[in-house]
Amino acid sequence: MLRLVRRVLFQRGTERARLSSGWVHRAPDVNSFAARTNTCGELRAAHVGQEVTLCGWIQYQRQGLFLVLRDFQGLTQIIIPQDEAHSHVRKLLSNAPVESVVRVTGIVSSRPPGQENPKSEALRMQYRYLDLRSSQLQYNLRLRSQVVMRMREYLCNHHGFVDVETPTLFKRTPGGAKEFLVPSREAGKFYSLPQSPQQFKQLLMIGGLDRYFQVARCYRDEGSRPDRQPEFTQIDIEMSFVDQAGIQRLIEGLLQYSWPEERGPIMTPFPTMTYDEALADYGTDKPDTRFGMKIVDISDTLRRLDIGFVQNVLTYPHGTAKAICIPQGARYLKHKDLESLKEAAKSRFNQEIMDVICRPDGSLKSLLTKFLGEEQQSELIRVLNMQVDDVVLLAVGDHKRVCSALGSLRLESADLLEAAGMVLRDPAALHFLWVVDFPLFLPKEENPSELESAHHPFTAPHPLDTDLLYSDPTKVRSQHYDLVLNGSEIGGGSIRIHNAEQQRFVLEKVLKEDSEVLSHLLEALEFGAPPHGGIALGLDRLISLIVGSPSIRDVIAFPKSFKGRDLMGNAPDYVTPEELEPYHIHVSWPAAETEAKKN
Amino acid sequence: MLRLVRRVLFQRGTERARLSSGWVHRAPDVNSFAARTNTCGELRAAHVGQEVTLCGWIQYQRQGLFLVLRDFQGLTQIIIPQDEAHSHVRKLLSNAPVESVVRVTGIVSSRPPGQENPKSEALRMQYRYLDLRSSQLQYNLRLRSQVVMRMREYLCNHHGFVDVETPTLFKRTPGGAKEFLVPSREAGKFYSLPQSPQQFKQLLMIGGLDRYFQVARCYRDEGSRPDRQPEFTQIDIEMSFVDQAGIQRLIEGLLQYSWPEERGPIMTPFPTMTYDEALADYGTDKPDTRFGMKIVDISDTLRRLDIGFVQNVLTYPHGTAKAICIPQGARYLKHKDLESLKEAAKSRFNQEIMDVICRPDGSLKSLLTKFLGEEQQSELIRVLNMQVDDVVLLAVGDHKRVCSALGSLRLESADLLEAAGMVLRDPAALHFLWVVDFPLFLPKEENPSELESAHHPFTAPHPLDTDLLYSDPTKVRSQHYDLVLNGSEIGGGSIRIHNAEQQRFVLEKVLKEDSEVLSHLLEALEFGAPPHGGIALGLDRLISLIVGSPSIRDVIAFPKSFKGRDLMGNAPDYVTPEELEPYHIHVSWPAAETEAKKN
Incomplete structure (x- = not known):
């Protein structure tokens, strides 16, 4: 047949x-x-x-x-x-x-x-289109639509926000290396697809719109990166005459109102943590607070150790000794797990890790024990609250590096414990957290004597640190805030600089940037800008957390592949030279480049 | 001081x-x-x-x-x-x-x-940003936000439509010469910014989403055209298991629900007119039905005239004689107005126009009168319902050209009458109109022996004309429909082909196009596509009609200039060769091109 x-x-x-x-x-x-x-x-x-x-x-x-x-x-x-x-x-x-x-x-x-x-x-x-027929994707897309609709009701109907569409054909922002270019019909001139409507939303405040929101399509050309999309969606919000607390209450109300019943309710206000606390306790600016295993400072205990290296490090300005305690690590983790954790810290953070295991008899097993007196051992056990079969991972060195390495090990060992059967995090738990008081500027990685904005150059300095802006900008905290859910950053925003002179100072004197490309914004600030601030929530990530999906591609109807390709329609695709002609561009084929170099 | x-x-x-x-x-x-x-x-x-x-x-x-x-x-x-x-x-x-x-x-x-x-x-x-502070722009943008919010409520909350975001980085569609290109990091490969989510919304129906809508950003690179924007917004709708009448009732309900109170109410259902009727009576597919002055067929009257040219034309297959009657034209229009109307018809449509004026004594003044007997004069007066001081504009020739020319003169003379003080159109009137039964294919302008889609190749044939598709495609009417408000097209849509074989026939046999570039859509249709159709409303135009603004730029926060430039931020702008490098393109400067040609 x-x-x-x-x-x-x-x-x-x-x-x-x-x-x-x-x-x-x-x-x-x-x-x-x-x-x-x-x-x-x-x-x-x-x-x-x-x-x-x-x-x-x-x-x-x-x-x-x-x-x-x-x-x-x-x-x-x-x-x-x-x-x-x-x-x-x-x-x-x-x-x-x-x-x-x-x-x-x-x-x-x-x-x-x-x-x-x-x-x-x-x-x-x-x-x-076949995958879309699955009940999971149908559920995800319908829930996404409903959550966004509820957000709109809250912002538009309840709080008088105005939904304003801003252009996506704009021009490069300073440092906008990740912005897609769009050739225009004027030779040599290009539009750029912006990474966010940042400038436009500030201009809307200067234009007196008072309260703006937009479900905004944003673009970022990052090449291949896992679980990033070249186009993504932000819930973009800006309002006038508001302070940091005002934005935080607005967003708490927004999420409470729009959160799906079956995943709610949400308790507000969300807890707040400073950037310094987050780094010290969790080694990251987006702490997963659903479980403990916090980083503990053991500098005082180790300072009395008779190890030259340790004592030496602790005399440095940022020298520190810290540790995390993995509960029941000796039972749940294999030896190779511990080894790979230590190797990861070495390769990714250049940070040596020592382990200390609490034996069934309560004694400690470690390369370190021979340097530890009985009193110090007891102190370590007490400070880290060690129980039998717990494993402590311990690091000595620069504060930021030690914290980052231990923060990373904390998450990885949690995954390992859970993979081995331990119940560490409640899958239904929703741990929202505001992280605040970020530094306004960071040393540039390639040249630490120069500064760059920790977030973007429009972020206002912390009101208590305004004077430092002119005397010691490295010490200035910002009015930036991040919203974290279960260890994922789901949003970020700030109160903006609304004073042209301060904005110009930041651009020209601190960041040493050519402010010409932002002249329209600087000029606009001169025409009377209200105090204003805002936030952007990453909608794709937020929805993927709500539906419990590991990838944002499960909440996007037609996602691109890791390499930014549309595998259904086969985009991007070749175009003919004739099609390029109106745009005054032609392709530099790698082969041709090679030949050119030869000649 | x-x-x-x-x-x-x-x-x-x-x-x-x-x-x-x-x-x-x-x-x-x-x-x-x-x-x-x-x-x-x-x-x-x-x-x-x-x-x-x-x-x-x-x-x-x-x-x-x-x-x-x-x-x-x-x-x-x-x-x-x-x-x-x-x-x-x-x-x-x-x-x-x-x-x-x-x-x-x-x-x-x-x-x-x-x-x-x-x-x-x-x-x-x-x-x-200063202009935005004006009460008019504040009103326009706030009203736009509210109208869109009401539309969302109607679609999402009342009728179960799913708000799905579709990609804007896609690939060129056949004939997509007006699509902006976005260079990718793969040499020679480009994304394209689509003119509408047409393919995606059909794929969503094939994917079982059942009812989709999106306030969709669309892109069209048309160079300089008045009151067009390179990026614009559509209320984009598609649904499964629906016919033409279903879409029409949906849209009538949508507009009724979202229409601002101060500009309402709207009476439904909207009247419907076929494309043939619209062309014959108004000389356009978007008739302004707020006033009369319809085109009248006077072939029968003129057939008896002893003018060889007229009699000759009337024996042609599409030969016709038609006229419009301008009420009180002799009082409201100057001689030079009439002359410029006739010149416009000549220069834009290559169509000669004769005028006939009704004198105070009821007699007709025209170059034509010497050929008209008394009985024919009376018949002309009766057929055109001429009153004293009315002016008739009369044309003889090909049906489509005569209608188009008279339709254009009808609008221009209405503007002239109103400029001279006549009250012709009620500024508060809302004349919605569905225009239906468009031809499915049109002869290509550059080669009339070949056919192109009157709208797009996914439009389904009229159910009564399906057989003609295979025998005489030029005669096939489509299931396309346009929505017209006060003479402006504010939306258009169609029932789509949901049969892969029929779609392939249209693409390959009728349009002679390479269907390879649409292989994903053809393939998708093979996987079981529900009958489906949809519509897109032009939001910018719709809002500008609601607020009574002549330009869509008054309802867009940051519009581009006629030449597609952002004059505030100065976009598009030059970029450095280094910035182009990751995209494997370089600029062909016109000067360099000239030199290249010399060599």
């Missing part, structure tokens, strides 16, 4: 291949009278382990490793046997042209969770 | 210059004790005719014709006298560097309405 278009590659009973399930959508009774038991795409978790027969077209085939079978209902990935006994099958399939019709019998298997084949991921993107 | 920064250019009483008022915003009492009577930007209509003195900085100066004076409160445009007696003033001002401080005394004048200086218009764009 099977119509053969090109050739039958293998038939019932002759061979078996492992099947892994593809996408799921509605399945009418279409298998009666036919040579198949199921349609492609019909397979679900319930089918795993069953022997099934599928018929369809070869959609895609990859180096004899797997192929994708297609019929009118969907796709199924077919794993091709790699053992010698099946070499003729592998050969047959490797040589089969795509669109060949085949019948396949095999055992259904599901992909191991967390180990999805990246090639299959690409396939999901290519057939996104 | 005047502090001089560079030099005083002229002082009280020495010279006078005409002042025209700039922008208006809040004015505290800041003129006491000072050498001025007013601040810049403080001048309103009430000041016109008064002598005032302003002090400020020269913001801008243009070829000795005018300058812009700035102080802390705003800007005033100063017209420099051009007569010989003031030549020394003109010279002084022409040579003065910008930022010079001056005091100016003169008589306030306002710009004549409708004759705004395009340079002043540019200035308004450059200082858009």
Whole structure:
């Protein structure tokens, strides 16, 4: 009963291949009278382990490793046997042209969770419209729509915010290296797709709009970065005559109002932590406060140790000794886990880590113990609240580096504990946190004697630190605030500079930037700018946290791949030289470049 | 009391210059004790005719014709006298560097309405944040926000539409010559900014989203065109399992629900007219039905005329004689108005126009009368319902050309009648109209033997004409519909082809296009597409009609100029070759091109 278009590659009973399930959508009774038991795409978790027969077209085939079978209902990935006994099958399939019709019998298997084949991921993107039929994506997109609608009601109907659309064809901002360019019809002139409506929302305040919001499309060209999208969406807010606390209460109310019932309620106000506290206690500016394991300062205990290196470090201005205590680490973590944690700190932070294990008898096991007196051991146990089987990771060095390394180890060991079965974080918990009092400027990485804005140059200095701006800018705290949920940054904003002179001072004297490119903003500030501030919430991340998805691509209808490509429509794509002509550009092909260099 | 920064250019009483008022915003009492009577930007209509003195900085100066004076409160445009007696003033001002401080005394004048200086218009764009403070722009932007919010409530809360964001970085569609390009980091590959989310919304239907809407940013690179913007906004809607009438009722309900009270109410359902009727009666596919003056067919009357040319034309397949009657034209229109109307028809449509005037005694005055018997004159008067002083414009020729020319003259003469004081159209009237049954294909202008889509290639044929698609595609009507308000197109949409085979036939056999670039859409249609259709409303135009503004730039916060430039931020702008490097492009400077051609 099977119509053969090109050739039958293998038939019932002759061979078996492992099947892994593809996408799921509605399945009418279409298998009666036919040579198949199921349609492609019909397979679900319930089918795993069953022997099934599928018929369809070869959609895609990859180096004899797997192929994708297609019929009118969907796709199924077919794993091709790699053992010698099946070499003729592998050969047959490797040589089969795509669109060949085949019948396949095999055992259904599901992909191991967390180990999805990246090639299959690409396939999901290519057939996104089929993926969209899944109940999970339908739920995610509908929930996203509802949450945004509630946010609009709160801002627009309850609080008089004005939804204003701002341009996305603008020009480069200083340091806007990550901005996409759009060639114009004027030779040599380009628009730029802005990373945020920052300038426009400030200009709207200067224009007297008083309260602005926009669900704003933003653009960032970062090349390949995991779970980033070249275009993304911000809930963008700005208001006049407001202070930091005002913005914080607004956002708490906004989230409380728009949060889905099944994931609520949210308790407000959210706790606040300074940047210095966050760094000292959690080693990061976005602490996951759903669990403890905070960083503990043990400088006082170790200062009395007879180790030259330690004593030496502790005399430095930022020298410190700190530790985290992994509860039940000796039971839940393997030796290689501990080793890889230490290696990670070494390779990523250039920070040596020592471990201390609390033995069942309460004594400590460590390379360090021979330098520790009994009193110091007791003090360490007391300060770190060590219990039997706990593991302490300990670091000595520069404050920021030590904290960052331990903060990173804290998160990784939490993941390891949970992977080993410990219940550390309540998956339903919602830990919102404001992080405030960031430094206004940071030393440039490539040249630490110069300063750059910690966030952006429009951020106002902390009111208590305004004088320092002119005397010692490195010490100035900012009026920037970040909103953190369960260890992810979901928003950030600031009170802005509304004084032209101060803005010019920051740009020209502190940042040493050419302020010409921002002359319109500086000029606008001269025309009477109200005190104003705002925030932007990362909508994609926020929704992915609400639906409990690890990737923002699960809450975007048509996401781009890691490499910024649309695998469904095949974008970006080549264009003809004629199409480039009106824009006065042509392509520098790498080959041509190479030749040019030779000549 | 005047502090001089560079030099005083002229002082009280020495010279006078005409002042025209700039922008208006809040004015505290800041003129006491000072050498001025007013601040810049403080001048309103009430000041016109008064002598005032302003002090400020020269913001801008243009070829000795005018300058812009700035102080802390705003800007005033100063017209420099051009007569010989003031030549020394003109010279002084022409040579003065910008930022010079001056005091100016003169008589306030306002710009004549409708004759705004395009340079002043540019200035308004450059200082858009000041213009935004005007009550008109504040009203427009707030109303826009509210109308869109109501639309969202209707679609999202009342009718279960899902607000889905679709990508704006995509790839070129066939014939997408007006799409902006965005260079990617892959050499030679470009994204494209789409003109609408057309493909995505159809894919969402195939993906089972059922009902989609989006307030979508769209892009179109048309170079310089009046009152078009390179980026604009559509209320974009698509739904499954719907027919044309379903979409029409949805949109009527949407507009009724979201229409501002002060401009309502709206009566539904809106009347419907076929494309053929619209062309025959109004000479356009977007008839302004707020007034009569419909096109009347007088072929039968003129067929009996003894003029060889007329009789000849009327034997052609599409030969026709038609006319419009301008009520009281002889009283309201000047001779030169009539001449310019006739010239416009000649130059723009290559169509000769004859006029016939109804004298006070009821007789007709025309070059034509000597060919008309008494009976025919009476018939013409009766058919066209001519009254004393009416003017008839008459055309003989090809149906489409005659209708288009008379339709255009109908609108122009209506404007002339109104400018001369006749009340023809009620400014509060809202004449919505559906235009339906468009042709599906049109002959290509450059090669009439080939066909192109009248709208886009995804439009479904009229259900009664499906068979014609395969036999005589030129005769197929489409399921496209346009929504017209007071003679402006405010929306358009269609039921789409949901059958892959039919879509492929249209693309390959009728349009002779390479369907490869749309392979993802064709493939998607094969995966089970529901019958679906949708519409897009032009939000900018719709809001400008609601607020009664002639230009969409009055309802956009930061519009671009006619040439697509942002005059405030100076976009597009030059970028460095280094910034182009990651995108593998370089600029073809026109000069370099010229040189290349020489060699």
